[in-house]
Amino acid sequence: MTSTEVTTESEESGPSGYAAARLRLLQEKARSGPPRRAALAALTDGWLNALFTTAAEETGVGGAALVAVGGYGRGELSPRSDLDLLLLHDGSADAAALAALADRVWYPVWDLGLALDHSVRTPAEARRTAGEDLKVQLGLLDARPVAGDLGLAAGLRTAILADWRNQAPKRLPALDELCRERAERMGELQFLLEPDLKEARGGLRDATALRAIAASWVADAPREGLSEARRVLLDARDALHLTTGRATDRLALQEQDQVAAELGLLDADALLRQVYEAARTVSYATDVTWREVNRVLRARSVRPRLRAMLGGGKPVPDRTPLADGVVEADGEVVLARTARPEKDPVLTLRAAAAAAESGLPLSRHLVRHLASSARPLPVPWPAEAREELVTLLGAGEATVGVWEALESEGIITRLLPDWERVHCRPQRNPVHTWTVDRHLVETAVRAATLTRRVGRPDLLLVAALLHDIGKGWPGDHSVAGEVIARDMAARIGFDRHDVGVIATLVRHHLLLIETATRRDLDDPATVRSVATAVGTTSTLELLHALTEADALATGPAAWSTWRASLVSDLVRRAAAVLAGEATPEPEPAAPSAEQERLAIEALRTGEPVLALHAQTEAPSEDGAPEPVGVELLIALPDRPGVLPAAAGVLALHRLTVRAADLRAVELPTELGDSAGLLLLSWRVAAEYGSLPQAARLRTDLVRALDGSLDIRARLAEREAAYPRRRGVKAPPPRVTVAAAGSQVATVIEVRAQDAPGLLHRIGQALEQSSVRVRSAHASTLGANAVDAFYVTDADGNPLPDDRAARVAGEVEKALG
Structure with missing residues (x-):
């Protein structure tokens, strides 16, 4: 079925016919991407044209037009896109008739559940609103007549474009600021694990901004790959809308595999890599284009004064040498007139190093010229090329922009072929910020x-x-x-x-x-x-x-x-x-003075004794000591279940354990005998910034040890209320025995999804396996916990291999 046939059917069948035809179109697997978006726009045009024509006849309103603006004006309708419509009129109709005309168009749209952004204005009102609101003006740049008086709509578009070009020196800086503020708020699409395809930097908003810049006639964006990048982002949004059934632009983790399948891609990583490539193209084009815009606007403001100073002569831009064959011209790094890339294989790295050292951008024309004509480096590289690479890498923050400029034309992959494997590769670990x-x-x-x-x-x-x-x-x-x-x-x-x-x-x-x-x-x-x-x-x-x-x-x-x-x-x-x-061979470390004091108190009372101490290291640059954590010391009579009880109490109080050390000591009693005590030294951090009082921790620890505090039930309640991402399944826990990890103990390593009470559950499993925990070391990165436990048998010896394997299996079973 062609777009014309679909339009005809919608006109004959009215809203229900349009809805049915729209549904069939969205379900056509053979038609996707730009053809489907164009067909959807044409289908919607036909339906709205019929609505408007009938309504205009019924209300008697003439001199009016229905105009598509924004994304609809560009013909970029995704399955759940808003319809951005302007009812344009010449002011001749009375208000009641005009309102009736608008109602006859807007209400059928709402009745079908379609999102609608609408307005009713004369051309003068539209121009005045555009002059006051930059976003309105940007939407009107893509104005396209759908029905009614085509001349009226064409006149508005011509006037809006003329206003935009005349106001470019004022409006473009405002647009630049708007884009920067949005990028700061939404982040860079090419590095986000759950990117917003529209609002993030390098997304569809930026692609639209580049169209607006081109319409100003001040500068034009690099065209290589830009239309393809825009298509990739729009296709991904279409698939996202079809997968979720919602008007969303955020590519959430739980939907990425389904979106990838809708697009015929292997998996979510293939999807993200494709999206990142597109975003990188848009981001680079954005950087280059705004640099050119600012250069042109700066030149326009300076040129009249220079001409006056030079008696009307045309100024010649300065060219400052930076390196052999490389100069600065008008704030960019360009090639010297005598440079010959086809004869100088080191010129690419020399220009890149010079740009990074000077903090200047590489000219887009320079990068393209080097990509097409530079002579390849011999292998192995000459010493000068190696030195220039090191200089580029050692330039600090300026390295990033230069490196991305080289990547945009494939130069990095030519220099270092293995780079292709990591180019735009996503990292599925929330700890990582970047690809x-x-x-x-x-x-x-x-x-x-x-x-x-x-x-x-x-x-x-x-x-x-x-x-x-x-x-x-x-x-x-x-x-x-x-x-x-x-x-x-x-x-x-x-x-x-x-x-x-x-x-x-x-x-x-x-x-x-x-x-x-x-x-x-x-x-x-x-x-x-x-x-x-x-x-x-x-x-x-x-x-x-x-x-x-x-x-x-x-x-x-x-x-x-x-x-x-x-x-x-x-x-x-x-x-x-x-x-x-x-x-030195390991020897039991003598208790510190604080630990000894707590041990004596625990021996005297027969109850747990706790102390909390903030730890600091040498003063930082501003002179204030930097905290390295909070030390929690616990001394109590040796008895079973101490590790899971203490870990459980800390979890209940939302304390994250960074490291733990457990040691048994013998202290003489008043009767001359010796009594066994446990000394626990924990380094902890408060989940929400405030630490509980030691007295409260002690009270709950006593209750946990005597069985009156059901830690398992309390933690289960917490876990049930813990927010989880829909559709995200954590990998199963893995418990292993570290080979040759220690000569004095067996090292059991646990890798698992971090969760409240994880250390408590591990402690319980070790307790039930009848091993003694000599020390514990907890490490958490993002959602993943990697904890190591040094365990021995009852006599303090490392476990035999077979028993160690059984203990690891029991711990893994308990966590599963």
């Missing part, structure tokens, strides 16, 4: 601030750029990344030794943070394993800086002063081992 490729660049930006701490800044910067390069391949990304990084470092021109160091950094880039937060640093086996993996003090120094840069570039949940203190402690211990210092 894989942008995260790598951001890590290099963070590493640039740490280069004064290391002896080989070049190795740090390149390792930062490559540390997650393995995420484009199946399996452990650190293992795959080591192989890829080795090849890429050799390609870049590093010698064999440096290639080995970069490969080691990539392979072990998670080693320090995972060990520091999940292992017992007082266990010599922990420190020796790190020292063995790293090999040298210089590599350890680089790995320390890379760990911090990686975490800072991941997101706010990945790094804290507490994590930094743990990593620094591990690095200090590993450096001592690498320097040849003997590692």
Whole structure:
């Protein structure tokens, strides 16, 4: 059925016929994308034309037109799009007749449940409103007649375009500000896990803004790939509307697989990668276009004064040399007139490094020229090319814009072929802020601030750029990344030794943070394993800086002063081992004065004793000590069930456990005998910022131990009320025995979805397995918890392999 046939049927059948034809159109699998949007607009035009024509005859109103504006005016009707309509009239009809005409058009639309944005104005009123409201003016730029007096509608469109062009010096800066405010509020589409296809930066709003800029005749957007990017975003919105049945632009997690299937894509990752590619194209075009707009407007304001100063002569823009073959002209980096990209293979990286160092953007024409005519670099790269890459990576924040400009024309993939695998690749972990490729660049930006701490800044910067390069391949990304990084470092021109160091950094880039937060640093086996993996003090120094840069570039949940203190402690211990210092065998640490005081009090009363202390480290730059957490000390007579009871009480009081240490001590009694006590040292943080009183914690702990407080029931109530995302299913928990994790205990590692009372349930399972918990180390990243428990048998010895496996299985079963 053609669009004309559908329109004819709608005219003959009225609203019910239009609704039926509309439903059939949306259900046609063979017609989607631009053809379906055009057919839907044509179908709607025909129906509204019939409505308006009949209504105009019945009310006797002449000199009026029905005009589509905004998205409907552009013919971009998605299944649940609003109908943006303007009833335009010449002012000759009386108000009652005009109101009757409007009612006969608006009410049938509402009766079908379609969203309607409507107004009734004369051309003069429409122009005046547009002059006062930028959003109204933008909508009218796409005005298209649907029915009635076509000349009236055409006259309005001509006047609106003329006003827009005449007012461009004032309106374009206002539009720029509007786009910036929206981007600040909604974020960048290409990096969001649940992006808004319309409002986020790089979305459909920005694509529409580019059309408005082109209509002003001040500047035009880069056309390469822009129409295709717009199509991808519109297709994704169509599929989202059909999948959800709602007028939504937010691509929520639970709907992404269904939207991908509607579009014929493999999975949600394929969908996001396609959407991110489109958003990146729109974002880059937006950056380039606004830069050109500002340049033109600036030149218009300056040119009359220059001409007056120069006696009417035409000014010649300054060209400031930046590097060999590279100059600055009018605020952009361009090629010198003598530059020959086809004969100078290093020119691309030299221009990029010069732009980043000077904080200037690369000219779009320069990037396109280099992409089409630059001579490929030999492999391995010459020393100058390697140095220019390091300079580019070490420029800090300015690196990002330059790198994205090179990526927009495929230059990065030509320089580093393995980059294609991570380009626009989403990361399905809410801890991560960026896509894989942008995260790598951001890590290099963070590493640039740490280069004064290391002896080989070049190795740090390149390792930062490559540390997650393995995420484009199946399996452990650190293992795959080591192989890829080795090849890429050799390609870049590093010698064999440096290639080995970069490969080691990539392979072990998670080693320090995972060990520091999940292992017992007082266990010599922990420190020796790190020292063995790293090999040298210089590599350890680089790995320390890379760990911090990686975490800072991941997101706010990945790094804290507490994590930094743990990593620094591990690095200090590993450096001592690498320097040849003997590692002492583990001995029970003597209780601190505070712990001893609490232990004596617990021994005297026979009840738990608690104390809360805020911990701080050295003063920060502003002179104030920075908190590293709150220490909760508990001393109580040794008895079964202490770990699950204490963990449960902390969960009830909404305290997050970052680390825990449990030790049994013997203290002499007044009768000369010795009594067993448990000392628990917890590092905790309040979920909502305020800590409970120690007395309340103690009261609930006593009740939990004597059975009068049913922690399991209370936590079950909390869990039932916990908000969950519809359709999002967490992966099952995984409990493993860490091989060679310790010489003094068996290390049970638990990976699970974080939830209230998780540590309580783990403690219960370990308690039921009749093992003793020597220490516990909790680490939470986003929705994922990774906890390690050092356990022994009743005599304090590591568990035999078969028993350790059974304990791990019981814990996993309990969590499942």
